[in-house]
Amino acid sequence: MSDATAPAPVPPKKVNRINLDVASYRGSKTTLCAGCGHNAITERIIDAFYEMGVDPKRVMKFSGIGCSSKSPAYFLNPSHGFNSVHGRMPSIATGALLANASMLGIGVSGDGDTGAIGIGQFVHLMRRNLPLIYIIEDNGCYGLTKGQFSPTADLGSKAKNGVVNDLPAIDTCALAIELGASFVARSFSGDKKQLQAILKAAIAHRGTCMIDVISPCVTFNDHEGSTKSYAYAKDHDDPVGDVQFVPFFEDISVDYEPGSTTAVTMHDGSHLYLRKVAEDYNPSDKMAAIRLLHESSSRGEFATGMIYIAPDQENFLDAMHMVEKPLAFLGEGETRPPKAVLDELMESLR
């Protein structure tokens, strides 16, 4: 190389507000099936974290077991990740976030990992309102074990081998609202715009963000008669209204008619604009949110969008009243009481 000639100008790399390019948010190459809805969700996660300008070193990724739970390996390579055991990701995430409450947690689960083996931990996670983005990649079946029904499979849905599901589905969104999650949404892996907006809003929220994403399994559950196929999802997606998210760092004013749109101010100063489809729909009304879910499912559809949000509800980490410095980094000066304390205890036992 010679210094004589100046190098050809390289077009400036597109970066986000913390000067990272989108590649900094990618992970390893996916090993899921081509066309799997989960891969589309992975892309949305990458984009949402990139666009929100989240430092990947400030993120912890969690998952349980299943196809869904492999996906944290496919995004945010610079973040620590923990692929734990089946159905128990919530407890791992709870412990890790207690150890370091300054981190942003994202967990990816599946419908079996959440609705079957993990229903107990799911229930208590929602109840605690732990600040965690909890995504269910929901395809109504077990992929890794070859297509058995999961608890979110709809009554009457047909498996690839012709078996008809004879049990009603668990509605994870209704359950999450009932149990205390402060951010509940449902989306479809094929709805790029809506899912992206929901994920960005979730990044801005401090509390459990339960996001159920219908994510068809192209190998075991994408046939005629399945209620979780691409075709069925496209035909029965029932958006509750447009979701528009404006982060606090973007100076955008949104024009909206007060009667037709609900504006929600998030904890970090971001704004969420939810256009109403129904006159009386209020996304911070638990009863209305649960009614909406039931009405939609009784029509054979599934409501998508921002179903319920309570931006100021107390979360589990705040309720612990921990010192500012993460517990993980406290040294003996901070965690070992002085000898006088031991002396006092010994005296009380004499």
Add this chain to the structure above:
Amino acid sequence: MSSPSSSVEPAQVLNQTPVVNDFTIQVATVNGSGSQTANIVILRAIFQMGVPVSGKNLFPSNIAGLPTWYTIRANHKGYVSRKKEIDFCVAMNPETAQEDVMSLRPGAAVVYDEQLKLNALRSDLVFYPVPFDKIVNAVTTDAKLRRLVRNMVYDGVLSHLLAIDLGEMEKALSKQLGKKPKALQLNMSALEAGRKYSVENFQIQHPYRIERLNKTAGQILVEGNAAAAMGCMFGGVTVVAWYPITPSSSLPETLIGYMRKYRMDKTTGKATFAIVQAEDEIAAIGMVIGAGWAGARSMTSTSGPGVSLMSEFAGLAYYAEVPGVIFDIQRVGPSTGLPTRTAQGDILSTAVNSHGDTQQVMLLPGSVEECYTMAAESFDIAERLQTIVYVMSDLDLGMNTWMSQPFQYVDKPMDRGKVLSDAKVKELGATWGRYKDIDGDGIPYRSLPGTPAPAYFTRGSGHNEMAQYTERPDDYVKNLDRLARKFDTAKTIVPAPVVENAPGATVGIIAYGSSDFAVLESRDQLQAEANLKTSYLRLRAYPFTPAAEEFIRRHDRVYVVEQNRDAQMFKLLRMDLDPALTARLRSVLHYNGLPIDARSITESITAQESAR
């Protein structure tokens, strides 16, 4: 100061050699009747008089209405394990009174409610009928209070009959109830009324009495679970997740009290800890592993059923190499078995807890002091080895009251293990791999989330040195072999056994945990009664250190004493030993749910020795 009226009593003992500071009192009551205060007062008063003492609560799995027994052993030589024979019985429970009396050995004394007419049952015992109702009715008119202070009346009677200083009893009572002046006054009246009745009505016909000694000066009385809680606090625990289970609950509950008092800023209310009552033991261990993975000192406390539930996660922590501490306060059996009875029954299952090839590190505290020291040390060991450390206590150690020398302040700097520092990141650069054995001790370097160190993706067993997913056979074997190497390193880190080689002894005893006290007494019995000199090795951890094998090599026969049916430690030793030595091992087992006693050990060893 009340007088122990010692000038009267010796003359009243009829034709018997006095038995001083060497007997066992058993109080039979109904649980939920509030007898605990009365029993602790007797225990403390004897302790304050300088006489070595221990208290054991034998209670049912029930809130109220079932029989419960409290045993107090006073012994001038300092023997504090359970003694089989009861010398002095307080029969307060009509349901069990007959059986309680029938099981006494001849010559024992019985204090009982006169309505029960127990004196008709046997002619070879000393009976002291007490009209409890009449005495209590004179103390208070309130029916509810009468029920509560009833037990304090037998304390007063015992104060006289056993020459336990009334002043010491009152001191012990005010230690128990000092913060409740009304209750204190009422109980004092009952105590004095009981004593007065005894003095006026009973001629002492039994030989047992307490006399002041100087063998408890400076010592403390404490339960193992409280001691362990202190160890956790001074060991710097930051994340605790637990689920209620007998006999473990008092450990985290005591810890919560300590942490709120000593680990929370008084002005801001900010805590240097987080304690979560989880939804079950699986969630509890999940939180412990999550917290340990992220860099916190984390622990849970449970018992055998909880450890069983935790075992899948235990395997993950073994392979993912995550530190954490599990206290197993061992008890008998699953479900509604005998959750309130003691055992050392989880040794074998915990040593290999989980599926696949796993090896687990266990610490074996043998006293309340070791509950404290090992609790503190367990966090260092867990972080050094990046694995779960099990502290194997039991109900007898954890929930019963033991004497101890006061605990020493933990001033050893904490060992946070091989965590990648900025300097280490620079030194290792791209050669760092999460599961790479850089130092040759099998222990890799880990990085923590939220630090500048490079991240890695954590999984179960399917990873290579760089923490990348792999199913290659050679990667798997390499990883397993390194984990085995790490377990070898553990032998140099865990507490070494305590060994006492008696010169010329051909017989050795190996024991661990709460069996220690009974073994100490049994060795004296073997020497005195069978002229059998024994050496003694007390195990304090698994994996075993070479000292165990050396000890067995040094003796012709070695008795492994333990509190389970299946000779669990004996089997673990056999698995690890030079096969030529295994024939030297014998087993002494005790598994009836009661704490092990010296006599059972002595009888078993004597029988096996004479059958040779």
